[in-house]
Amino acid sequence: MVGASTTEGKIGYEAMENVHDYGGRVYPVNPSGEGEVFGEPFVASIGDVDEAVDLALLCVPAPVVPSVIEECGEADVGGAVIYAGGFAEAGDEGEELQEEIAETANEHGVALLGPNTSGFVIPGAGIHASFATGVEEVPAGGTAVVAQSGGVAHSLAFQATRERRGLSAMVGLGNRANVGFEEVIEYFDDDPETGSIILHVEGTDDARSLLETCYASETPVFAYKVGQADVGDFAESHTGALTGDHALYTAGFSQYGVPVVDSTSQLLDAGHVAATNPLPDGTNVGVVTAQAGPGIIIADRLKQAGVSLPTLEDETMETVNDILPGITYAANPVDTGRPMPEFGDVVRAVAEDENVDAVVVYELHEAALGFPTEAVDGLAEEVGKPVVFASAGAESLLADDRAELEGAGVPVFETPERAADALVALAEYADVRANAAPAGVVGDE
């Protein structure tokens, strides 16, 4: 930790607080450091560390960065995170500075995250290489967050945390001096802990290379491309990247098998379902609802996005009608009127329907009934399709039942729209992967 500090609020203190409880050794590096910080004695320079260093975290201002990277190279450090701004995002001089450190790093084989990033977090490994407070609360899980902006990376990670969803990693790329989307996507595609990769993209100089990497990924990738309106100036001032042509990116992503979503929430939601549930084989969704109104919202939302609600098989309809004679609406959506003890059997019947590739369920929570956790536990794996719920209720009554349902691997969304939008992204994944035809569309010369 280069630039470690004992002054609370300073990046060198906050980052030290986040990283000090990592299982391996952590060395606070500061030539003017005296004594220790978080129980670790200061060393004067990276050269003074008495063992091989895997990772250097640089909490030093931009002008000092080149010499520290040089030191990292000489000490055979594997990688370095550069938190400081003042590089490619800050005009010509900054751009030169960034080229200089990239050259040094490349010579010595040092992988650089940043500059101008708030870092990365691997919750499952206890690595909190970020200076943001609270990152140690992000739970481990299956989605890798890869954001061009460190701020967005953290925003996504904390949203996930609030909604009890785990991440395999959170990475803020920043200016991408020598590690870009490609290297990170390839890494997480090979990572056994990662079941989905979600991208926040402002813009990149080599869109073709990004798209080809996404196409080659066996792990599903979802993208949120920001910059549909003209925010070019502001974006360039940010991570030194132009936002580029939004329509071209969107078309390119689709062509290379990457669904494009419309918000941070939809990005997280799609990633969460893809990481915890089987992927759908097609774009046909079965809807089961215990309350018609939210069911209509879901059906409307799915249809607007071009996702189909297929007719259910005769066998399914018979099963549903046996369970619920005189049911309110025994088609697709299946509207059970109110929840009842057999609600889980209805969900199961629809999930087993051959016409259906994915299932979304809406059920207001009723304390006396709870959720049909037993009936749907293992259902998604059994039928090889995603099965998701949306619900609402008083938190004090709902929380335990929801934890059980989520514990059985069923994502539970807070609004009907978010459940629908997540399945739209997954249906689109089935669609764009089936029709992906990488060709000279984007960035071709």
Next chain:
Amino acid sequence: MVGASTTEGKIGYEAMENVHDYGGRVYPVNPSGEGEVFGEPFVASIGDVDEAVDLALLCVPAPVVPSVIEECGEADVGGAVIYAGGFAEAGDEGEELQEEIAETANEHGVALLGPNTSGFVIPGAGIHASFATGVEEVPAGGTAVVAQSGGVAHSLAFQATRERRGLSAMVGLGNRANVGFEEVIEYFDDDPETGSIILHVEGTDDARSLLETCYASETPVFAYKVGQADVGDFAESHTGALTGDHALYTAGFSQYGVPVVDSTSQLLDAGHVAATNPLPDGTNVGVVTAQAGPGIIIADRLKQAGVSLPTLEDETMETVNDILPGITYAANPVDTGRPMPEFGDVVRAVAEDENVDAVVVYELHEAALGFPTEAVDGLAEEVGKPVVFASAGAESLLADDRAELEGAGVPVFETPERAADALVALAEYADVRANAAPAGVVGDE
């Protein structure tokens, strides 16, 4: 409470549980009821109640409803909630039954909520006339939820509750036998507790009348019109209403001064800001961000929706540059780089800018800094513009600071998109009210 029951899980029990702690008297009515329920002794019929009855809650099946409404009329009951389904949503016979009860109710001047609704809640008055569990946790506040579907009404109410936002009322209209959107909107427009009215609309036979009522409302009204795709069959099976022509509704709402939103979340968010903050005079938004990435998302989202980010006044730019020399991006958005102690002063400078009609702020929570609550307390009222925040962070570190900020009347959103979308709806309100020109557009003969 007609049809009150001692059997847990039955509507007549759940509704009784929700209503029994109301400040006034509650009489459980059931000819076969013995003893008492929730401490109240059963009476055999409404006629046996020994004082004037303001409201009857009918937890009885459809075939019994006509005779109970007759009884209500004879006992001069003011209004009745009919929870049962099996009326206009259930085919010709049901439609006749509904006409019959409407006729009886009209004769005797009984206002009917429903049939086919889960009821209503007035948190501030302690009235929980719903059979859904947990409605007593909905906090009192300034937004009136008026939903065509009882399920959506509850979904909205519980979403609001989870996000610590109060409601002046939650009403599920159901089949609207003799109380429709018009009566309820007029009521809440006159209600001193209500600062905004949010509508969930599937469809209505007399769109013109609904639009004219909205136009006449001095309280801002926002609408979520469901049924953009073809979900007509399912919707008709629901509240007996056709979803109608979506484009006509949307155009109609705009023309009559009602912004149309795209989701339950945006509906709640718009209503919450309108109920707690001054309305904007125009469509110019100032953006202040402590992290560029989420700021770009907000700017992009606003611009896509046609909301403008005006150039700030010279005076504002000078103030901002005085506070933060060498600031990352001292235009609109103002990007402060990271939060710092003067962050609140920057927000204040932008809010005071004459070119700006509304302010949205993004700030990842940092434990050492908290939020600039002191600087923004009372700011919205002072400048006569809405001022909203979006943030993210670890709940354990964030919750207290957020509660303080919200306590100062500042809405705090969970994602950058939701803050932006709320202000889009408010900017649209300024725009459509300024340009409202009610005319023979919808439902004209």
